[in-house]
Amino acid sequence: MGPADRLAGLRARQVVDCRGQAVLPGLVDGHTHLYQALFRGLGEGLSIVPWLCTFMWPVSIAVTGEDAEAGARLAAAEALRAGITTVVDNHYAPTDLATVLRVAAVVEQAGLRGAVARGIVGERTPLAARRGQPDALFRHSSAEELELTREAVRRHPPGSKVEVWPAPLNLTYVGQDLVRAAVELAEELGTRWHTHCCEGSGDPAGYAEEYGVRPVAWLAAQGLLDARATLAHAVWLDEREIAQVGAAAAGVAHNPVSNAYLASGTAPLGALRAAGATVALGSDGPACGHRQDLFECMKQTVLNQRLHTLDPTVLRARDALEMATREGARYAGVDAGRLEPGRLADVIAVDLERSHLQPVHDVESTLVYAARGSDVVLTVVDGRIVHRDGHCVRVDERAAAAEVRQRAGELLARAGVPAGPAGPSPAPRPTR
Numbered sequence: 143m144g145p146a147d148r149l150a151g152l153r154a155r156q157v158v159d160c161r162g163q164a165v166l167p168g169l170v171d172g173h174t175h176l177y178q179a180l181f182r183g184l185g186e187g188l189s190i191v192p193w194l195c196t197f198m199w200p201v202s203i204a205v206t207g208e209d210a211e212a213g214a215r216l217a218a219a220e221a222l223r224a225g226i227t228t229v230v231d232n233h234y235a236p237t238d239l240a241t242v243l244r245v246a247a248v249v250e251q252a253g254l255r256g257a258v259a260r261g262i263v264g265e266r267t268p269l270a271a272r273r274g275q276p277d278a279l280f281r282h283s284s285a286e287e288l289e290l291t292r293e294a295v296r297r298h299p300p301g302s303k304v305e306v307w308p309a310p311l312n313l314t315y316v317g318q319d320l321v322r323a324a325v326e327l328a329e330e331l332g333t334r335w336h337t338h339c340c341e342g343s344g345d346p347a348g349y350a351e352e353y354g355v356r357p358v359a360w361l362a363a364q365g366l367l368d369a370r371a372t373l374a375h376a377v378w379l380d381e382r383e384i385a386q387v388g389a390a391a392a393g394v395a396h397n398p399v400s401n402a403y404l405a406s407g408t409a410p411l412g413a414l415r416a417a418g419a420t421v422a423l424g425s426d427g428p429a430c431g432h433r434q435d436l437f438e439c440m441k442q443t444v445l446n447q448r449l450h451t452l453d454p455t456v457l458r459a460r461d462a463l464e465m466a467t468r469e470g471a472r473y474a475g476v477d478a479g480r481l482e483p484g485r486l487a488d489v490i491a492v493d494l495e496r497s498h499l500q501p502v503h504d505v506e507s508t509l510v511y512a513a514r515g516s517d518v519v520l521t522v523v524d525g526r527i528v529h530r531d532g533h534c535v536r537v538d539e540r541a542a543a544a545e546v547r548q549r550a551g552e553l554l555a556r557a558g559v560p561a562g563p564a565g566p567s568p569a570p571r572p573t574r
């Protein structure tokens with residue numbers, strides 16, 4: 143954790159033996175939806191728009207505040223087990239003040255740091271209606287959305303262990319005035335802001351048809367694109383938009399598993415990074431990422447880019463590690479991501495002595511291509527152990543899983559969505 147001479151005078155309250163382990167900065171999940179632990183395994187075989195219209199919106203409308211809290215608790219524990227220490231949880235169903243505060247409390251109680259990016263939709267736009275978004279999704283007026291967000295940020299201001307950020311849910315279908323107001327609110331309150339940005343291949347064309355301009359080009363032209371922006375996906379940008387995102391030093395959360403699962407496309411990571419964007423990695427939540435596992439995301443990031451470009455040098459293991467740690471921390475605005483004196487003490491250890499990781503010829507390659515989230519044996523956030531040897535210190539995972547299982551069954555029945563051919567899930571066993 144620092145030069146030996148700096149540590150020489152210190153007496154640790156607790157000594158952790160990490161021999162045979164890789165010690166690295168805690169991982170940053172730049173885009174997730176923790177409450178979606180309720181939906182894991184549903185919505186198979188659909189691309190993004192049908193996935194949203196036939197599965198995600200109908201079930202998310204039926205989610206209660208208690209459901210959201212339960213899902214977030216289970217996914218938070220899963221994240222900690224896999225060495226994630228910071229999350230950007232884009233929460234969007236339901237988004238009343240009490241639920242947002244409860245989800246933020248769950249994230250913090252579990253031991254994570256980060257932000258709950260409160261999903262904002264406002265009034266249904268003609269474009270949202272054409273894309274099949276149900277009216278029931280739009281519960282708050284634009285004025286109410288902004289007021290609720292302002293109050294939630296007041297309770298979790300910048301610098302909190304878990305902040306709240308404004309998050310117009312999707313750059314394409316949230317109205318332009320509300321996007322502008324949400325970004326201005328972030329500027330006024332000194333927070334970052336978050337949005338889904340050009341995830342689907344049809345997003346830019348649909349937007350251009352409605353507004354006569356591409357979505358990111360509009361943001362840039364309005365002066366709304368800056369280093370506070372954290373854009374999830376950014377798959378379908380043209381060259382000018384890539385340059386604009388880079389020039390603004392904006393953040394991008396790349397979600398390789400979700401993008402592959404929903405057949406959304408391959409983000410232009412090389413061009414975005416070269417242009418100056420800060421690129422983090424995201425799991426995109428249990429509904430389309432299925433695991434809160436950035437080891438999987440690191441590997442898929444490299445593999446997808448190589449497959450897409452047919453260039454084995456386009457991204458290396460080290461790049462993926464940087465995106466999951468250093469770049470992720472910069473994206474999220476947390477002073478972590480490096481093991482250096484003075485930084486936040488967010489540290490994880492990976493057991494390298496497991497048989498599928500041996501022998502270790504190149505530790506970076508081993509971590510990115512061979513390791514799994516379940517190889518993490520220690521997760522420390524803010525100097526406190528929150529997971530050790532498969533046991534989350536602050537979450538009763540069996541109880542959390544049992545609650546999610548029960549709530550998910552009731553939720554699907556309420557929403558009229560079948561549980562799928564696999565039927566009800568069996569009782570959980572401890573996982574390693």
Ligand SMILES: [Zn+2]
Pocket residue numbers: 173174175232338374426
């Ligand atoms: Zn998402």
